[in-house]
Amino acid sequence: MESIVTIRNLSKSYGDKEVLRDINLDVHKGEIIGYIGPNGAGKSTTVKIMLGLVGDYSGDIRIFGEDIRDGKVDYKKKIGYVPETAEIYENLTAREYLTFIGELYGMKYEEANKKAGKLMDLFGVKDVYDARISSYSKGMKQKALIISALINDPEVLFLDEPLSGMDANSVMVFKEVLAELARKGKTIFYSSHIMEVVEKISSRIILINNGEIVADGSFNDLKGTTMDSSLEEIFNQLTGFNEHEKIAKEIVATIEEVI
Numbered sequence: 579m580e581s582i583v584t585i586r587n588l589s590k591s592y593g594d595k596e597v598l599r600d601i602n603l604d605v606h607k608g609e610i611i612g613y614i615g616p617n618g619a620g621k622s623t624t625v626k627i628m629l630g631l632v633g634d635y636s637g638d639i640r641i642f643g644e645d646i647r648d649g650k651v652d653y654k655k656k657i658g659y660v661p662e663t664a665e666i667y668e669n670l671t672a673r674e675y676l677t678f679i680g681e682l683y684g685m686k687y688e689e690a691n692k693k694a695g696k697l698m699d700l701f702g703v704k705d706v707y708d709a710r711i712s713s714y715s716k717g718m719k720q721k722a723l724i725i726s727a728l729i730n731d732p733e734v735l736f737l738d739e740p741l742s743g744m745d746a747n748s749v750m751v752f753k754e755v756l757a758e759l760a761r762k763g764k765t766i767f768y769s770s771h772i773m774e775v776v777e778k779i780s781s782r783i784i785l786i787n788n789g790e791i792v793a794d795g796s797f798n799d800l801k802g803t804t805m806d807s808s809l810e811e812i813f814n815q816l817t818g819f820n821e822h823e824k825i826a827k828e829i830v831a832t833i834e835e836v837i
């Protein structure tokens with residue numbers, strides 16, 4: 579199977595805090611990787627390193643066979659990225675923003691405008707194409723971001739919590755879009771805390787805890803190793819978490835406390 583992303587011995591520290599420890603990973607064409615882990619586990623850091631947004635790491639990363647350290651930016655043209663928090667240009671309209679992004683990817687204005695307008699329509703937000711993004715609801719902003727990541731027909735998609743704020747119908751459509759893209763040979767790296775969705779869409783799940791990969795396999799493989807039935811339970815077990823009731827009680831007791 580063709581390897582789209584190859585990560586070898588990736589480690590990263592911030593000061594004396596080791597955030598990623600010896601990550602090794604091969605991502606193959608057409609895979610939907612569910613990349614999960616507790617808050618602060620190192621998921622966004624991994625993705626940002628792959629995108630060239632964070633440097634100063636040790637180890638090697640190849641994307642489409644090229645070492646990303648070589649400073650070439652060509653590989654980025656084949657990548658789409660939905661970040662966890664969007665630095666979206668809120669004063670622009672979606673038409674302005676999406677055509678701008680399209681042109682950055684080397685598309686002609688007319689082509690970008692046509693495609694963006696059509697995608698806005700298909701995502702049910704055509705009526706706000708010419709409204710400022712600052713006036714959008716959370717889910718509408720998320721759709722504009724998703725469109726900006728897809729407009730250049732990328733080979734690889736990096737998605738960080740892409741569904742936040744989206745309603746149930748839109749989520750269904752988007753999940754189907756991801757499955758269809760994977761069938762067409764696109765590779766998807768999907769980072770999220772919504773276990774239900776990760777469980778359903780991923781062909782392979784990678785669980786990272788304290789900067790290390792602690793599980794890597796299909797949902798069925800993971801089920802086999804722990805005897806748990808849902809990804810949420812597997813997640814809790816592999817990250818050593820079984821104290822939710824106790825912690826919740828302490829939180830409520832603290833809220834009620836008269837100090």
Ligand SMILES: Nc1ncnc2c1ncn2[C@@H]1O[C@H](COP(=O)(O)OP(=O)(O)OP(=O)(O)O)[C@@H](O)[C@H]1O
Pocket residue numbers: 592597615616617618619620621622623624662
């Ligand atoms: N610029 C930075 N400077 C210092 N520490 C950082 C920086 N960015 C991230 N970290 C630390 O690296 C660790 C991993 O962060 P990261 O954002 O990769 O986690 P995550 O798995 O994406 O978490 P979440 O699920 O909350 O999004 C955290 O302890 C975080 O505090």
